[in-house]
Amino acid sequence: MTITEALRITQSVPRDARPFAVTLACGFTPLHLQTFLAAHLQQALPGRRVTITPGLYGNLAGTLESISEANAPDGLVIALEWPDLDPRLDYRGAGSWGATAVNDIVASAQTMLDRIAAALLRTPSGPRIALSLPTLPLPPLFHTPGWQASHHELMLEAGVLRFAADIAQDGRIAVINPQRLAEQSPTAGRFDLKSDLYTGLPFTIEHADRLASQLAQALAPPTPKKGIISDLDDTLWSGIAGEVGPDAVAWDLASHAQLHGLYQKLLGSLADSGTLIGITSKNDPAVVAKAFERKDLLLRPEQVFPIEVHWNAKSGSVARILETWNIAADSVIFVDDSPMELAEVAAAHPGIECVLFPKNDYEAGLAMLRHLRDRCGKERVSKDDALRLESIRQGAAFREQASAGAAPESFLEQIGAVVTFDFAAATEPRVLELVNKTNQFNLNGGRYTQPDWQKLLSTPGLILAAVSYEDKFGPLGTIAAIAGHADGKRLTIDTWVMSCRAFARRIEHQTLKMLFETTGASEIEFRFTPTAKNGPLQDFFATLLAEPPTSECRLTRSQFELRCPALYHEVREMRRAEAHG
Amino acid sequence: MDDTRQRLTNCFQVVFPDMPQEAITTASTATVAAWDSVAAITLMNVLEDEFGFQMDLDDLADLDSFEKLYSYLQKRHQVA
Incomplete structure (x- = not known):
């Protein structure tokens, strides 16, 4: 997104749309981060008019401490950077960098982290909170050469990670994943020293955009998909069960079929957290039943319902699965290794998301696994999530008895x-x-x-x-x-x-x-x-x-x-x- | 209105959506209250988006009116 696009997005909102007020707590001049955050949030909340109010310059903890029930925003975004923990970590500051300073910097950073954590605990229960950990490299103030991490640097980073691990347990707070951010915004392209010194914004435009995008996603996350419908042959396992037999289909490392094993493990993990897993396969039901009896299957059979196995069109199977689950197609992902099957299902079920299982392309396979986690992942898992599949299975029995008996x-x-x-x-x-x-x-x-x-x-x-x-x-x-x-x-x-x-x-x-x-x-x-x-x-x-x-x-x-x-x-x-x- | 002037006007409309069209060509930091340091940097980035070149923050202080920005853009075009 460019600055121009961001401004146009924020200016296109009807003035009478219901406001969504966000406080942006950061110690630097927010400038483009504010513009991009408003634009990305606006895209995530199309019916609302997003307004961003920056907090106090150079006083992130003070901004958090000033939030009360009376002035609580709808959302709170915290863009933490190293200078918020100690001014000597700020390129704009005048504090010395000598060897004697670093011990004190580590100690004062920990004190500040404790203060921020306490302020977060005291914030009203209403606003959702998105937090990014320091995204910029530490200044070169430590005694080691840059390729070697110093004890003090590691202490600072450990302190931040401990702080994040503690507050991430709070259901209101979403912490930005630093690794995912690094993929979107490579570390070397984030810092703009001239902008920092001239304007107070330490970010490059690209980094401001990508960080804002992640913060907006954390503050207004998309609704997770409710179910995955999967093919079997060359998808849940490697091989055609009807040809090689149920004992010869594979999903293990020795058979070079681990990608299918990883897929099974992911489906099992998603099922445990309440995502519905169904199967559609053009196959012999007896062969599939034998395959599902195998003890080494990583996706447990009881985690899957319903299983549609026959030789008819998969769009019909998908229709019956959706009916059993009683959810709409746009809440579901269909995974198959055949582009033709994906196209057939997509044509019959507008809104369904179709994902190709990339059999021998490991890079694409990893991207698919991550995509499924992103689309189905949940912030928290409730006891009702664990009950969902079993209740649907029981619901099917309920309907069967209600109509037949x-x-x-x-x-x-x-x-x-x-x-x-x-x-x-x-x-x-x-x-x-x-x-x-x-x-x-x-x-x-x-x-x-x-x-x-x-x-x-x-x-x-x-x-x-x-x-x-x-x-x-x-x-x-x-x-x-x-x-x-x-x-x-x-x-x-x-x-x-x-x-x-x-x-x-x-x-x-x-x-x-x-x-x-x-x-x-x-x-x-x-x-x-x-x-x-x-x-x-x-x-x-x-x-x-x-x-x-x-x-x-x-x-x-x-x-x-x-x-x-x-x-x-x-x-x-x-x-x-x-x-x- | 030549192409550069029109595109510069469009950039002003993006950064100052409430500014009347007729006030844009005479705008300066002295006459437009909303043209503060934040708006100046935003305008610079919008110009970079529109004209496809990088501007230097060092030039920003001198580019304090529509006419000066127009002259600057014309010079950049000639150099290009």
């Missing part, structure tokens, strides 16, 4: 369903995660930044419940959240989402029943907005209202009671006493 009513009556409402889950990360990634059963498609969410939670008369579900097929975990506010008998719902995994269990009906009973409301007003994806929610309201919902969506208790089907859940409540005092 007993009549729907008796089926629902016999599955031992338990719905649990947790009224004190407002700050659970899973609740905001659900709100921000649910599309189909979503009242209005509204997405919240952490500060926006905090504002909603401070609404007078707030009612918020996280909803969990389990039945004889197993637990689904926390699958729904509803938030609104009551004013006397008047109840308004601002946000309501439910995971598609929980459809067809009448949990949404039980949720409304709970609301009417809990609040005594005679009518509920919903802040409903139709979106391109919330058709299931619209259908639900159309059933209860006997007409399609409008922006003036209100449901009376008598309407609900008239059209609500029989509910068979056992209802449990958690933490109501604490939540409502």
Whole structure:
């Protein structure tokens, strides 16, 4: 991105767009870093008007210490450099570099790191924080020649890494990966001494752009993909199982097939953190079943569901997998070694991301592994992530029995369903995660930044419940959240989402029943907005209202009671006493 | 308006989006409050993007008006 492009991006935003205020804490003159940060953030947050407020020059810790509940921004970006830890590390400073200074520099840098860590701990809980560690080389002030790292240099770097390792445990703080930044912005091209001395900005334009890009990505990360659908032959393993036999396909070092082993390990790791893994393969099902019995498989069979193996078009398999997972194509990556198969699936499923498995190209193979991690990686893994695949497997069994076995009513009556409402889950990360990634059963498609969410939670008369579900097929975990506010008998719902995994269990009906009973409301007003994806929610309201919902969506208790089907859940409540005092 | 003058005007519009079109050709650091040191450096970089050459920070102090920048650009063009 050039400066001109960055300026044009920031100037093209409608002035009445909702603001997204960012504090940029850095000790130098932010200049182009500020411009590029605004532009990259603007691209990541197209509906918002990003404003960047630089902190105090030469006083990064002071900037952090000045942030309070009253002036908290929506986001906080910290661009740490060595001079922030000791002014003698600043080319613009006059402090001496002698041998006697270095011991003191190491000690004062540690003191400053402790001060910054303490200030970060005290920042309000709302803003998300992106932090970059020093990106510029240390000045040549140590006694060793430049090719040899001195004890003091290493002490400084160790101190910074300890500081980063500690604060990275804080769920609000995203630390920029120094290695990834080095790939984007090579170390030798970062520092501009003349710019530093003349303007106070020590970065080259290119480095300012790339660092800003990484900081923006950390502050407003893209939504992770939810699933990967993979081919088998020459993708999950090397070889054609139907030709060489299930015992001869390989994924190990000795067979020069380690790239497939690494791919399996990555899929297994992603599955452990909640990414769905499905298989589609044109193959003999019996041969594939034998291959999946092999004990040396690095991706465990229980981590994969569903497995579609037959000789028909893969686009059909992908359609069935998406239906089983109940997610849209644009939430999924399809991996295959055949460009033709990728093209066939891409044509049938617009929005799906198709990735070629590069069989014998190791450089491209590594790039693919990293790409998959980037697209599916998560900042934190919750217990609900671990439950996801199992709940989908159980959901498939649920649907199979519901459609094939007993009549729907008796089926629902016999599955031992338990719905649990947790009224004190407002700050659970899973609740905001659900709100921000649910599309189909979503009242209005509204997405919240952490500060926006905090504002909603401070609404007078707030009612918020996280909803969990389990039945004889197993637990689904926390699958729904509803938030609104009551004013006397008047109840308004601002946000309501439910995971598609929980459809067809009448949990949404039980949720409304709970609301009417809990609040005594005679009518509920919903802040409903139709979106391109919330058709299931619209259908639900159309059933209860006997007409399609409008922006003036209100449901009376008598309407609900008239059209609500029989509910068979056992209802449990958690933490109501604490939540409502 | 010749090509260099027009392109310079466009650069001013990028850096000073609120400046009226008619005020651009008479603009100087003395008459435009927004033309501070930060804007001067930004303008320099926008000119580098537009004209494809590197400018020297040492020249910045002298390039304090539209007309001076125009003359500077013409000289750079002649040298090129």
